[in-house]
Amino acid sequence: MATSFKTDIAPMFAPYRANMMWRFDITDYDTVKGSAEIIYQRIIGNPSFNQMPPPPMEPLSKAQTDLFLQWINEKFPR
16 A cells, blocks of 8 residues: 555654654655655664654654655655
8 A cells, every 4th residue: 555645654753743852844745755764764763863753752663664664665655
């Protein structure tokens, strides 16, 4: 099933909007698309990057990180 920013990615990030601790505008398609690789490294917990979302928030689930990667692999559908 195809992903989209509007129906899959934006809602996944919506709980974090108030904190905006991600240092990215996670509500903006162009920003998330342009920062997708960095965001992905952060949400999978790559130790070379600051974790997103930051502790004490719970990390995204494997299903959520897989969905984000799928969105990247599908070339960022809106």
